[in-house]
Amino acid sequence: MPDLSGLGSRQPRTPKDRLIFALDVDHYDDAERLVKLLAPEVGMFKVGPRLFAAAGAQVLSLIHHHQKEVFLDLKLHDIPESVAGAVREIARQRVAMFTVHGLGGPKMIRALLSELSQMTLIPGVQPPICLAVTVLTSHAESDLAALGFHEPLVDLVKRLGKLALDAGAGGLVASGHELSVLRPLAKDAVFVVPGIRGPNDAIGDQSRVMTAKEAIESGATWVVVGRPIRNAPDPVAAARRIVSDLESAKVPA
Secondary structure (H helix, E strand, O other): OOOOOOOHHHOOOOOHHHEEEEOOOOOHHHHHHHHHHHOOOOOEEEEOHHHHHHHOHHHHHHHHHOOOEEEEEEEEOOOHHHHHHHHHHHHHOOOOEEEEEHHHHHHHHHHHHHHHHOOOOOOOOOOOEEEEEOOOOOOOHHHHHHOOOOOOHHHHHHHHHHHHHHOOOOEEEOOHHHHHHHHHHOOOOEEEEOOEOOOOOOOOOOOOOEOHHHHHHHOOOEEEEOHHHHOOOOHHHHHHHHHHHHHOOOOOO
16 A cells, blocks of 8 residues: 655645635535635645535635645545545545544555555545644533543543554544644644634634644644634735744744
8 A cells, every 4th residue: 555644745835825715605606706815824624514515526626726635624534435436436536635534444544545455546646644633722621521431532532542643543633732642643744723713713612723923833734713704804914924923934844
């Protein structure tokens, strides 16, 4: 099986490369406006269930047209065969990264990686990076207790992260608060951190947040920012402020 965890040419080289903008909008026209506006300011665009349900592969083509890569964040969680089939189609859309839910388990992750290993991709096109979501940044300890998880949140994150990485996932999506226990699990893993907020930003439905600079200094490879840019009076200026914050971050070795 080929190494599907390597970053290759996707390795972030500048602070701007580390910024992923979350295209969490309802309509293709809104996505088109934001992609045109922010393509020069960010490194990648995230497409989640909300926009993908509305616009499908058309929005992926839009992003590629503006010479940006796609992070397809659908958090796949199903039986191994179903997820493997979905990932096969995702790879054909030339996405850079995609997500599965860590609760899907090692069999699911191994099945999709096996499917990817058997695909013939366009020469020069890298296989997408499989990222496992550990615990959503909107969850607090009380939410997990209500769901029947009685171990501390950080222990659950570590357990799900280790299972996913041991099964071959290329990286994890997690709060920056848990990176200190996740980074030692795999030397070559990548980490995507959502829940990014500035000191004056509204937290909204997030529970575990930190600034972009704090996330990078904690070991994040990429940070995902949505509402603080999208809802700003000047989204370009907001994106540039975050990049400036990233420029001052000390990236850990």
